[in-house]
Amino acid sequence: MTTLLLARHGLTDLTGPVLAGRTPGVHLSEAGRAQAAALAGRISQVRLDAIVSSPLERCQETAAAVSEGRGLAVQTDERFIECGYGEWTGRELKELAEEPLWKVVQAHPSAVVFPGGEAMAEVQRRAVAAVRDWNERLGGKGVYLVCSHGDVIKAIVADALGLHLDQFQRITSDPAAITVIRYTPLRPFVSRVNDMGELRLPEDSEEKDGGEKLTGSDAAVGGGSGTT
Numbered sequence: 001m002t003t004l005l006l007a008r009h010g011l012t013d014l015t016g017p018v019l020a021g022r023t024p025g026v027h028l029s030e031a032g033r034a035q036a037a038a039l040a041g042r043i044s045q046v047r048l049d050a051i052v053s054s055p056l057e058r059c060q061e062t063a064a065a066v067s068e069g070r071g072l073a074v075q076t077d078e079r080f081i082e083c084g085y086g087e088w089t090g091r092e093l094k095e096l097a098e099e100p101l102w103k104v105v106q107a108h109p110s111a112v113v114f115p116g117g118e119a120m121a122e123v124q125r126r127a128v129a130a131v132r133d134w135n136e137r138l139g140g141k142g143v144y145l146v147c148s149h150g151d152v153i154k155a156i157v158a159d160a161l162g163l164h165l166d167q168f169q170r171i172t173s174d175p176a177a178i179t180v181i182r183y184t185p186l187r188p189f190v191s192r193v194n195d196m197g198e199l200r201l202p203e204d205s206e207e208k209d210g211g212e213k214l215t216g217s218d219a220a221v222g223g224g225s226g227t228t
């Protein structure tokens with residue numbers, strides 16, 4: 001059995017209002033760095049066999065916080081990079097919500113190809129393939145952490161739950177939250193989803209506005225410091 005800890009990066013100054021996507025140079029904000037440190041603390045008792053990250057700065061910095069003092073280098077796997085949102089990259093979410101494609105992103109993500117960008121289905125394919133490879137690389141045992149992005153994490157969780165990709169907006173992935181999936185020869189077991197280390201009730205999260213946030217979507221956190 002291989003245990004995957006899936007962590008979304010901590011907050012950045014763009015998290016929430018802007019679809020950062022693959023914009024270079026998006027670093028953790030002060031709140032995000034605090035979240036990354038807290039995340040590292042929450043799993044400090046867990047022995048990790050590998051720490052893997054998306055190449056983007058916000059994930060690398062979050063993963064680095066976890067790796068500190070462990071003697072375990074952060075390994076980069078491009079397949080955990082954020083969805084290629086193409087022309088949507090860097091745009092305000094409230095503006096994107098007016099686009100006809102927004103409704104498709106919400107209702108039929110499996111049919112979405114972002115203009116000049118990537119298909120949601122491709123995001124899931126490459127991310128799930130990466131998870132399978134890492135499970136094998138670890139010899140089908142051990143524990144590893146992957147630091148990635150909201151939509152990538154949701155796509156991996158949907159696959160593990162056996163949900164069609166069109167259902168993936170039902171899953172939440174908040175900054176610095178942890179999801180745990182155990183991969184066994186029988187099936188994956190999703191044992192924890194979006195654990196933020198403390199109880200978050202619906203008034204703090206995306207459900208309050210009907211889950212109509214984009215892809216990634218996810219919840220106002222940390223004293224309203226941002227949503228995605």
Ligand SMILES: O=C(O)[C@@H](CO)OP(=O)(O)O
Binds near residue numbers: 151
């Ligand atoms: O790219 C972004 O802005 C959001 C989209 O959901 O994802 P993340 O913050 O997880 O990278």
